[in-house]
Amino acid sequence: MDLQQNNKILEVKNLKTYFFTDGGVVKAVDGVSFDLNVMETLGIVGETGSGKSVTALSILRLIKQPPGKIVEGEILFKGRNILDMNIKELQDFRGNRISMIFQDPMTSLNPVFTIGNQIMEAIIAHRNVDKKTAKQESLKLLEMVGIPDLKRRFNSYPHEFSGGMRQRAMIAMAIANSPNILIADEPTTALDVTIQAQILELMHELKEKTKSSIIIITHDLGVVAKYADRVMVMYAGKTVEFSDVDTIFYKPCHPYTLGLMKSITRLDEAKREHLKPIEGNPPSLIDLPRGCIFRVRCKYAIDKCKNILPPLLEIEKGHFTSCIRAEEFLSGSLKRKK
Amino acid sequence: MKDNNNRILEVKNLKKYFNLRSGFLSHRSAGSIKAVDDISFYIKKGETFGLVGESGCGKSTTSRVILRLTNPTSGQALYNGNDIFKMNNRQMFNTRRDIQIIFQDPYASLSPRMTVGDIIGEPLEIHRIGDKKIRRKKVKELLKTVGLNPEHINRYPHEFSGGQRQRIGIARALALTPKLILCDEPVSALDVSVQVQILNLMNSLQKEFDLTYLFIAHDLSVVKHVSNRVAVMYLGKIVEVAESKDLYEKPLHPYTMGLLSAVPIPDPEVERKRKRIILQGDVPSPISPPNGCRFNPRCPNAQEICSREEPELKKHAISSAEGHLAACFFAGKPI
DSSP states (O other): OHHHHHHEEEEEEEEEEEEEETTEEEEEEEEEEEEEETTOEEEEEOOTTSSHHHHHHHHTTOOOTTTEEEEEEEEEETTEEGGGOOHHHHHHHBTTTEEEEOSOHHHHSOTTSOHHHHHHHHHHHHSOOOHHHHHHHHHHHHHHTTOSSHHHHHTOOGGGSOHHHHHHHHHHHHTTTOOSEEEEESTTTTSOHHHHHHHHHHHHHHHHHHTOEEEEEESOHHHHHHHOSEEEEEETTEEEEEEEHHHHHHSOOSHHHHHHHHHOOOTTSOOOSSOOOOOSOOOOSSSOOSSOTTGGGOTTOOGGGGTOOOOOEEEETTEEEOOTTHHHHHHTSSOOOO | OOOOTTEEEEEEEEEEEEEEESSSSOOOEEEEEEEEEEEEEEEETTOEEEEEOOTTSSHHHHHHHHTTSSOOSEEEEEETTEEGGGOOHHHHHHHHHHEEEEOSOTTTSSOTTSOHHHHHHHHHHHTTOSOHHHHHHHHHHHHHHTTOOGGGGGOOGGGSOHHHHHHHHHHHHHTTOOSEEEEESTTTTSOHHHHHHHHHHHHHHHHHHTOEEEEEESOHHHHHHHOSEEEEEETTEEEEEEEHHHHHHSOOSHHHHHHHHHSOOSOHHHHHHOOOOOOOSOOOOTTSOOSSSTTGGGOTTOOGGGGTSOOOOEEOTTOOSTTOEEOOTTTTOOO
């Protein structure tokens, strides 16, 4: 299908980003593959240290080198490998075609410049416009993201903004050059519940309006269920499952995804006496176990899992998973434990 | 008279204001932050009482005041009928054996220079329980109780993961066999799969040791799964309190409704059908809270009276549920 092919705006193939530290090589990202379609929202979920953020930073080549290094893989933006770009090309590209918003809006804004100043900077960096036009553009952007009392707020400093407003300003900056892809790394984790909902709704509206794509990194499966079209689940630096949101929630074929779904508390459910956790802890990324990385915590592990590191395979159309027993889950011959 | 004997803790008209100074060297007062502003609630023996609200609503301050880690501005906190705020040092020392606290951040709340054995053993040492050998044995038992390896008694906190550190914090809180444990966001710093491990542990400990919990959190779904009764706080006030089931199924206060609606449910099909109400605006500053009902500037149901008068926390005819109180003039009206 040609049309499907053209629809892909970003393709990440077998990405590996390692950090070379005194204590050993930390394999933060160790085999991540996914793709992103135009106007799609992709959710990346996983626990702390599973490599979600490093994946995002790798896409923008923001990995500090040394100690970090992208050692393998391809990141294709509209067919062009980002890893082959030179510095000049990269600077044109970042914040222009792909931009990013971070978890903590206070540390990602510069405290000594006004909000307006920082948004104007983003515009002037990428477009050949004078200050006056940039200012008008910035005001328009601030209005778009719902900042009240524009004229005054334009000249405010970040510390004068509340957490929610700061994140709105960050979004204004990120969309200043109407990028094709917006990467949001835990954009609402630092915010209160009611403000969270406001920000996520804003991002969703802007995506529809500008026909762009979003990669949202989160540990909140509620957010994923609400906004994501497709989901990638990561564990210990690897893609363990990747599919559309319904498959991930209702027919997961990797035991880790399965465990994750079982362990979440739901607001619309009666109180449960005993929740089902995934026992144990994630492995150290310096010293990964042999065979399948999830094996030691897996309820479905068999002898074969000790020796084989299962590759990420497409077990049905558009559904990728890296478990040697995935076919059994799919066919129903292996029952998912209650 | 209702029987109040089974109330382990009763908080009455508690206020905690933090004074603001107008400058770094100035002693002139520049108003105050009303962190907790006249709240009352009680906790029954053996239950888990949830306290939810957004950051800055005063939920953590409440727990700190109860333990007198900071002194209240006014009000009472009755522990088994005795006012904690009137106790002398001796009495307070004894009461602290019964009331323990678990903190949010398992990285900040454990001293990095002490071994796990010293951390858990310190409360025993302070209260002069047993000799060194007995204490060490007790610490090993505690480690086992919370699901850690007793062999690790000589390790330091940095050798443990976040979830394991929280287990150490729990073991420390359990050391003096307390009756009441104040849990201040005990799982919010942890990963989802680890959160559940800790919640299950707390649940089984509650049964085993007959504990009462005050469970403070901002995550409504977590609170729902652990609490028997829940109070919702907004800007230093309790706006609604009820049995957990009643609060989640039939919320009366528009803030509770908005809060519940804001939480996305991890189920794509449910989310597609669900209509969400998103509260607009930010939480106002507790230095100059709005007049009348504190929620009125953000409330979709607000009328003229709401900015003029402050609604009292009381029972409403619309809910027949026992002990379901809300502070709203239009309680139960959908938003």
